[in-house]
Amino acid sequence: MSNKIKVLLSRVGDTNFKAAFSNIRADARASHRLTPVVACDTFLSMLKYGCAFSDYHLFHFYEKNASQRAAFLTLTENNRLIQALNNVAYRPVFEAKTRFAREFAPYLHRDCLLLAGSGDNEVLAFLQRHGVVFAKRDFAFGGKGVKRLSVGDFSGEEALVRYLREEKYDLIEELIDQHPALSAFCPTSVNTVRIATILDGDEIAVPYAIFRCGRDGDVDNVSSGGFSANIDPVSGVIISSAMSRGEERCETHPVTGAVFRGFQMPMWDRVLELVREAAKICPEVRYVGWDVAYNHDGPLLVEGNYHPGHMAFQLCDLTGRKHLFEKYLK
Incomplete structure (x- = not known):
């Protein structure tokens, strides 16, 4: 139980409370219960099932019974699985x-170029082969750090090369x-x-x-x-x-x-x-x-x-x- 409490406290410490309590109020309206009751149920579910505030809201825990809640893979369990x-x-x-x-x-089946190890001439040749590319940054998630770029949107290949360097992209790929x-x-x-x-x-x-x-x-x-x-x-x-x-x-x-x-x-x-x-x-x-x-x-x-x-x-x-x-x- 002490480990569960530690996880709960760390999760509470990382929470965007404005968003969390907005969700709690929405869940209270949806379930026709008082907001403090849903707030208590949320915290108890976090302790019992290892869920996050967002799990409770998005999985509609406010309308599910104990066995239905227990059937979900929650944030804590997913983290434990990966560990x-x-x-x-x-x-x-x-x-x-x-x-x-x-x-x-x-397994990629497309042309890719790592920018850090490539000279400008290599990048130019890549852009001449592929007028439209996807540019990506290392360690970017959720579609962030990925941009579709066309030579036609710049004054030429050289301008696009400068843009890629200035914006610190790490990789360019042929369009699928x-x-x-x-x-x-x-x-x-x-x-x-x-x-x-x-x-x-x-x-x-x-x-x-x-x-x-x-x-x-x-x-x-x-x-x-x-x-x-x-x-x-x-x-x-x-x-x-x-x-x-x-x-x-x-x-x-x-x-x-x-x-x-x-x-x-x-x-x-x-x-x-x-x-x-x-x-x-x-x-x-x-x-x-x-x-x-x-x-x-x-x-x-x-x-x-x-x-x-x-x-x-x-x-x-x-x-x-x-x-x-x-x-x-x-």
Whole structure:
């Protein structure tokens, strides 16, 4: 119990109380209970289930009973899972985009250039080959630090090189020529599958998969306004409605009209083969959330996540899926 209290106190210390109590008041209205009652229930749930303020609010704990709450993988349990399965010394393999590009080069299937080790002439040649590129910074998350740049928006390749140096980008990549089936959801973003793998001895489990697409921008992250929907990891079929920031839920994309539920992800057997092969490259990190995109020829890796989140795959249908990880939590 003392460890739970320590975690609770540290979490409270890191909390944005304005946002937290705004959520508590919203939950009180939704559940037709007094705000102090919901506030007490929130703190007790944090202690009992290891949830964060945001877990209680976004997972709708205010309308769930004890067994339903216990079914969710919460923030504390997700952190414990990662500590148990992943060696922190290898975290930079995944979080430094330049290192990831080197280690997983056979699975990227696109032209990439590390800026720190490249002269201006090499960068110029890259820009002449690819007039539009994605520029990325190491250790950036949630779609931040990623920008789509076109030579046409500058006075020439030399001006773009100067911009890349001045803005301290670390990596540029060829634009992914996205598969038309995925472009149908949002043609302006690279729409991806987040698919998790757990290396368990000689076996590689795939506990969940999520489809992510943009709304009308360059990135597909929910935190940047995009949508996510659950995929059946066996068949590759989308099995839920889509959810966006602010708990907006929809069956069809509000801009393009593409239907989420029932969509069959292309070449799913090749996606599973790709992530299972990639999972063997760094066995010291057993639990990885892979971001997979499609070009016209098939799936390719965008990046791997050392610290997969616990929210999206439980949020789309508000269903707890801790059972997928029980054997590793023990």
